[in-house]
Amino acid sequence: MGIASKVLGLVFAAIGFIVLWWGMGTSGPLTYVWTFLGMFVMASGFALLTSGRQQKEVKPPPPTVTEIRCNSCDFKEIRDFQKGDYVLKTVEASCPKCQASMTIEGVYIVREEPDDKDKI
Amino acid sequence: MQLGETSELGVLVNIGFFAFIIIFSLYGAKFQMWQWLKQIEAGLHELKRMFIESRQTAIDTFKEFGRSEEEVAKDLDRWMDYFTIMPVDLDPAGILKRLDHLLDERRDRFQEFVAEIAPESAESMNQNLENTLEVTQVLGLIFRVVRHFYLLGKKTGSQIMIMQIQMQMPDLLRLAKAYFDALSAFSQGKPIGDGIGPLVVTKFAREYGGTPENYNHEISREVGYYKVEAEGRTVYALRATGPGGTVGKPGFAVKKLVDEFGDKVTRIITIDAALKLEGEELGRVSEGTGAAIGDLGPEKHAMEQTATERGIGIEAIVIKEDEAAAVGVMDKRILDAVPEVIERIKTSILKRTKPGDSVILAGIGNTIGIGL
Numbered sequence: 001m002g003i004a005s006k007v008l009g010l011v012f013a014a015i016g017f018i019v020l021w022w023g024m025g026t027s028g029p030l031t032y033v034w035t036f037l038g039m040f041v042m043a044s045g046f047a048l049l050t051s052g053r054q055q056k057e058v059k060p061p062p063p064t065v066t067e068i069r070c071n072s073c074d075f076k077e078i079r080d081f082q083k084g085d086y087v088l089k090t091v092e093a094s095c096p097k098c099q100a101s102m103t104i105e106g107v108y109i110v111r112e113e114p115d116d117k118d119k120i
Numbered sequence: 121m122q123l124g125e126t127s128e129l130g131v132l133v134n135i136g137f138f139a140f141i142i143i144f145s146l147y148g149a150k151f152q153m154w155q156w157l158k159q160i161e162a163g164l165h166e167l168k169r170m171f172i173e174s175r176q177t178a179i180d181t182f183k184e185f186g187r188s189e190e191e192v193a194k195d196l197d198r199w200m201d202y203f204t205i206m207p208v209d210l211d212p213a214g215i216l217k218r219l220d221h222l223l224d225e226r227r228d229r230f231q232e233f234v235a236e237i238a239p240e241s242a243e244s245m246n247q248n249l250e251n252t253l254e255v256t257q258v259l260g261l262i263f264r265v266v267r268h269f270y271l272l273g274k275k276t277g278s279q280i281m282i283m284q285i286q287m288q289m290p291d292l293l294r295l296a297k298a299y300f301d302a303l304s305a306f307s308q309g310k311p312i313g314d315g316i317g318p319l320v321v322t323k324f325a326r327e328y329g330g331t332p333e334n335y336n337h338e339i340s341r342e343v344g345y346y347k348v349e350a351e352g353r354t355v356y357a358l359r360a361t362g363p364g365g366t367v368g369k370p371g372f373a374v375k376k377l378v379d380e381f382g383d384k385v386t387r388i389i390t391i392d393a394a395l396k397l398e399g400e401e402l403g404r405v406s407e408g409t410g411a412a413i414g415d416l417g418p419e420k421h422a423m424e425q426t427a428t429e430r431g432i433g434i435e436a437i438v439i440k441e442d443e444a445a446a447v448g449v450m451d452k453r454i455l456d457a458v459p460e461v462i463e464r465i466k467t468s469i470l471k472r473t474k475p476g477d478s479v480i481l482a483g484i485g486n487t488i489g490i491g492l
Contacts (some may be wrong), residue, residue: 032133060440064310064449086363087311088322088491107311107489110452120399 016042067106070095079115156286163289165265178256185238200260202491220418247364251306267299298444305449311489313445317391318359320461321483325357332492342368352475362487371419375426384478388434392484396440403453404440412436413484
């Protein structure tokens with residue numbers, strides 16, 4: 001549902017409200033008819049406004065990364081996960097800083113922190 | 121104009137008003153049932169989508185190991201219905217032994233099936249494939265059970281049946297989604313949140329000289345241990361053997377170690393992932409008394425029985441996770457808990473054991489993507 005339907009829904013809801021208000025305020029033989037008609041038009045308007053509500057966008061999962069650390073100095077490298085990586089695996093490449101061997105210290109994802117609106 | 125008026129329009133309005141009340145009092149429940157059925161139907165479509173996509177992922181993963189897509193699909197569909205009958209509990213004597221036997225048998229059948237369907241796969245990959253198969257099977261099972269109650273409720277018009285499944289649907293969808301999202305971890309061999317126990321144990325052992333070379337394999341099925349000296353104590357750091365995806369039989373490994381090294385063992389420390397309560401932080405570390413292991417019974421019983429018979433103190437250190445984090449790719453916050461857990465292990469060893477004692481440190485969990 002696009003913006004047109006939302007605008008139409010808003011117009012319907014407004015017209016329905018006016019008809020309902022007017023119907024309730026009169027005392028003629030058609031009071032009930034106007035009241036129900038107003039309610040019906042207003043309900044249709046709200047239905048149009050709320051229908052086809054966009055589903056929560058499904059976010060793609062965060063990328064899995066591999067953290068490699070040098071076994072003797074503080075060198076650390078983080079790269080995308082590659083098939084065959086596992087934690088505590090000794091990688092073939094040596095440390096670019098000190099030429100020592102390096103180990104995969106972690107394979108993980110970093111998820112976004114959830115909203116703290118419910119934090120109690 | 122008021123209700124009860126006798127003009128022509130008034131009569132019509134009265135009839136309409138009472139008809140409205142009568143229809144809703146007689147058929148209100150039917151309307152609600154219809155609404156519930158529509159909600160279940162929407163959930164069922166989602167469950168079906170997850171099952172079909174996971175089946176395809178499983179097929180794509182298996183076909184890389186020597187069989188054609190058609191052959192894999194045919195065998196996989198046959199396997200989707202595989203079941204395990206729980207042992208009779210009317211006579212509970214010896215039920216854990218019987219359950220353990222059945223679980224072993226089930227595991228053998230899974231291994232046999234994976235070896236058949238992926239003949240060119242290595243052993244550690246076989247374990248990952250087993251996990252992939254199990255996840256697909258779980259998603260299929262959830263879909264089929266929900267569909268069963270939906271159709272049965274519709275057929276019998278049973279309001280209670282439909283109501284129950286509608287109310288459980290959000291939870292079922294959450295569980296199914298957790299497994300669905302985890303499938304890529306299992307099929308690609310990435311470590312999962314549940315593997316934190318073995319990871320802590322290995323990192324602890326490495327601090328005190330443990331290496332893949334001095335790891336003792338197969339003390340029980342798919343479980344081994346490092347023997348390291350830490351703070352003047354001998355620590356048997358045991359875990360399932362990775363980096364393939366397995367939990368092994370750590371309970372029986374603890375029993376075997378105690379039987380072997382008997383009187384010197386004065387403490388058993390178990391490390392595991394535990395379900396967090398909503399509102400708790402992911403990766404929070406907690407400790408307590410008892411065996412932290414979430415098996416069906418035999419493993420936990422073996423540990424408790426051994427500790428009780430020998431009067432050995434048994435404690436647990438757990439890392440809090442939700443279902444999605446436990447079966448999904450390991451979250452950074454879980455990994456960051458490792459140093460704190462190791463500190464707590466050291467504190468426990470120093471406080472509650474004496475120099476010269478032996479300690480069993482058991483890392484419980486799935487070792488997928490976690491090397492020795």
